[in-house]
Amino acid sequence: xxxxxxxxxxxxxxxxxxxxxxxxxxxxxxxxxxxxxxxxxxxxxxxxxxxxxxxxxxxxxxxxxxxxxxxxxxxxxxxxxxxxxxxxxxxxxxxxxxxxxxxxxxxxxxxxxxxxxxxxxxxxxxxxxxxxxxxxxxxxxxxxxxxxxxxxxxxxxxxxxxxxxxxxxxxxxxxxxxxxxxxxxxxxxxxxxxxxxxxxxxxxxxxxxxxxxxxx
Amino acid sequence: xxxxxxxxxxxxxxxxxxxxxxxxxxxxxxxxxxxxxxxxxxxxxxxxxxxxxxxxxxxxxxxxxxxxxxxxxxxxxxxxxxxxxxxxxxxxxxxxxxxxxxxxxxxxxxxxxxxxxxxxxxxxxxxxxxxxxxxxxxxxxxxxxxxxxxxxxxxxxxxxxxxxxxxxxxxxxxxxxxxxxxxxxxxxxxxxxxxxxxxxxxxxxxxxxxxxxxxx
Numbered sequence: 001x002x003x004x005x006x007x008x009x010x011x012x013x014x015x016x017x018x019x020x021x022x023x024x025x026x027x028x029x030x031x032x033x034x035x036x037x038x039x040x041x042x043x044x045x046x047x048x049x050x051x052x053x054x055x056x057x058x059x060x061x062x063x064x065x066x067x068x069x070x071x072x073x074x075x076x077x078x079x080x081x082x083x084x085x086x087x088x089x090x091x092x093x094x095x096x097x098x099x100x101x102x103x104x105x106x107x108x109x110x111x112x113x114x115x116x117x118x119x120x121x122x123x124x125x126x127x128x129x130x131x132x133x134x135x136x137x138x139x140x141x142x143x144x145x146x147x148x149x150x151x152x153x154x155x156x157x158x159x160x161x162x163x164x165x166x167x168x169x170x171x172x173x174x175x176x177x178x179x180x181x182x183x184x185x186x187x188x189x190x191x192x193x194x195x196x197x198x199x200x201x202x203x204x205x206x207x208x209x210x211x212x213x214x215x216x
Numbered sequence: 217x218x219x220x221x222x223x224x225x226x227x228x229x230x231x232x233x234x235x236x237x238x239x240x241x242x243x244x245x246x247x248x249x250x251x252x253x254x255x256x257x258x259x260x261x262x263x264x265x266x267x268x269x270x271x272x273x274x275x276x277x278x279x280x281x282x283x284x285x286x287x288x289x290x291x292x293x294x295x296x297x298x299x300x301x302x303x304x305x306x307x308x309x310x311x312x313x314x315x316x317x318x319x320x321x322x323x324x325x326x327x328x329x330x331x332x333x334x335x336x337x338x339x340x341x342x343x344x345x346x347x348x349x350x351x352x353x354x355x356x357x358x359x360x361x362x363x364x365x366x367x368x369x370x371x372x373x374x375x376x377x378x379x380x381x382x383x384x385x386x387x388x389x390x391x392x393x394x395x396x397x398x399x400x401x402x403x404x405x406x407x408x409x410x411x412x413x414x415x416x417x418x419x420x421x422x423x424x425x426x427x428x429x430x431x432x
Contacts, residue, residue, distance in 0.1 A: 007320075019235045019244055019318075023327045026242035028235055031298035043323050073327030077317040078310050082247035084318045086327025094294050101293040102235075102300045104223075107259050111239045111289030111302025114410055116417040118330060123420060149379035156372030156394070163365035163401050172407055175398060176415040178372070182391060185379050191388055194330055199392040201332040204339065 007080045010036065015051055016083055020093065022100075023072045023086040024194060025118030029093035030101040032059075034083065039074075046071050048085055067091035121183050121193045128187060141188055148185035155181045223296045226252065231267055232299055236309065238316075239288045239302040240410060241334030245309035246317040248275075250299065255290075262287050264301055283307035337399050337409045344403060357404055364401035371397045 010016050015033040022029055032050040034042070038058055041049040048069035052059040062068035069087040076083055094101040112119075127137035140148055155178040162170035183193060226232050231249040238245055248266040250258070254274055257265040264285035268275040278284035285303040292299055310317040328335075343353035356364055371394040378386035399409060 017233055017247060019247055021237075021244055021327075023330055026328075026331050028237055028244065028300055031233060031235055031293060046324075071324065073324035074322045075318040075327075076320040076322050077247060078312050078314070078319070079317075082317075083322075084244055086324075096294050098294070101295075101298075102291040103294070104292040106290045106292050106299075108262075108287065108289035108302075110414070110417075111237075111291075112242075113414050113417045114239055114334060115242050116413050116421075117333070120416060120420055145382070146380045149376040152379070153369075153372050153376040156369050159398070160365040160369040160401070163368070163405055164362045166361065166405065168405060168407055171402070171405060172411050172415050175402065175407075175412045176419065178398065179412065179416060180420070182375070182394065185376070186387070186391065189379055189382065189384060189387060191384055191391075195388050196391045196395065197332050198326070198329050199388050200336060200395060201326075201329045203392065204336055204396070205332075 008039075008076055008083070009079070009081045011081075013053075015053070016081065018050060018083045018085055020048065020069070020085045020087055022089050022093075024088055025122075026115045027100050027112070027118075028102055029087070029089065029099070032061075039083070042071055042074065042085070048087055062090065065091065067093070069093070117179060117183070117193065120180065121187070124180075124183055124187050137184060140184055145185065145188040148181065148188040151181040152178070152185045224255075224292055224299070225295070225297045227297075229269075231269070232297065234266060234299045234301055236264065236285070236301045236303055238305050238309075240304055241338075242331045243316050243328070243334075244318055245303070245305065245315070248277075255299070258287055258290065258301070264303055278306065281307065283309070285309070333395060333399070333409065336396065337403070340396075340399055340403050353400060356400055361401065361404040364397065364404040367397040368394070368401045 008016055014035045018032050018034045020029045020032065021027065033053055034049065035051040038049040038051045048061045048071050050059045050061060067090045069089065071085050071087050073086040074083060092099055094103065124137050127135045128141045130138060132138060140151065155174060159171060159174040159178045162174045186193060186196065224232055230251045234248050234250045236245045236248065237243065249269055250265065251267040254265040254267045264277045264287050266275045266277060283306045285305060287301050287303050289302040290299060308315055310319065340353050343351045344357045346354060348354060356367065371390060375387060375390040375394045378390045402409060402412065
């Protein structure tokens with residue numbers, strides 16, 4: 001914490017851009033600015049502080065909306081002129097009510113598919129809580145954890161057979177089914193996906209490394 | 217493509233900040249700037265163009281290093297003063313040789329754990345190609361796809377039993393084992409995780425929606 005601004009370059013206004021990424025699902029949530037004091041308060045409180053250019057004042061994100069962002073990690077970039085906050089969201093990051101400020105697609109599609117497992121976890125939770133009786137997810141979860149667990153076994157066997165016989169398209173399909181049912185079964189016991197991913201990271205990442213490096 | 221800059225605000229220098237995120241693994245790779253021409257070229261070519269503030273010229277990322285970034289999707293933020301490129305990396309994004317420019321941790325840890333499945337896929341590939349005969353991953357993959365597939369079944373059954381009996385800590389552990397072995401088995405057939413996630417997204421996301429919305 002002591003050398004947090006040793007190598008950061010603030011612009012002529014004393015500001016540095018801050019990209020804010022969800023540590024829950026990997027989505028880029030917003031791009032804002034911090035001055036030195038905003039960074040200091042972020043480090044001191046573990047909550048996201050910025051500098052509002054429009055209001056010309058320090059900005060404790062969520063102080064009015066209640067959606068305070070807990071900051072898990074702060075990174076600086078190679079040349080010290082940008083910062084990344086990795087945060088736990090507590091509601092929509094955007095003033096429009098959207099999860100992310102970056103919700104306007106200008107070009108292309110499919111860019112966030114790599115994050116879809118987290119989106120699917122949210123959708124399963126919504127379906128489970130919803131009223132639509134035609135929802136497969138809702139019906140599956142109403143049957144209880146044992147049924148959801150059984151489906152994990154079934155889909156895994158189908159995945160294993162497709163892999164064993166070398167049916168590549170089938171294996172991708174069955175692995176997708178397996179992931180869906182694993183998420184549903186975890187939901188049936190209210191175990192968050194990130195609890196599993198954290199266990200995975202703890203086990204396969206060497207201590208102190210920021211990128212996975214040493215699974216046995 | 218036609219209205220790409222209709223609602224974008226360029227600063228007094230004619231620039232807009234661009235956050236660049238990997239569509240392969242969700243990592244934030246860099247923060248750079250674009251002017252109108254850089255955006256136009258990005259839309260026209262599907263490759264990442266920026267404006268270099270230090271050199272004062274258009275910058276086709278990778279034109280010298282060879283690490284051209286394919287742009288899958290471009291998003292604008294709510295108030296139009298920042299842009300997100302979702303890209304396929306083709307080598308290190310950072311001039312230091314690091315994957316991401318944001319490799320300097322200033323505060324905290326664990327912020328990227330939600331992206332760890334992608335990191336683990338990379339680690340499994342590295343172990344498989346490596347020389348370390350003590351590596352469990354290397355030994356498993358040398359035994360071939362049938363053995364790796366068998367392990368998927370075994371770990372799934374262990375996960376299912378932990379879920380069925382309500383052993384929450386055990387279920388998180390076994391689910392982590394299952395994910396590891398699923399990645400290893402996919403690797404044994406050279407099926408990328410993102411191929412599976414893309415199938416999952418296609419199946420569970422309503423057409424045209426940017427956030428997952430309609431699994432059955």
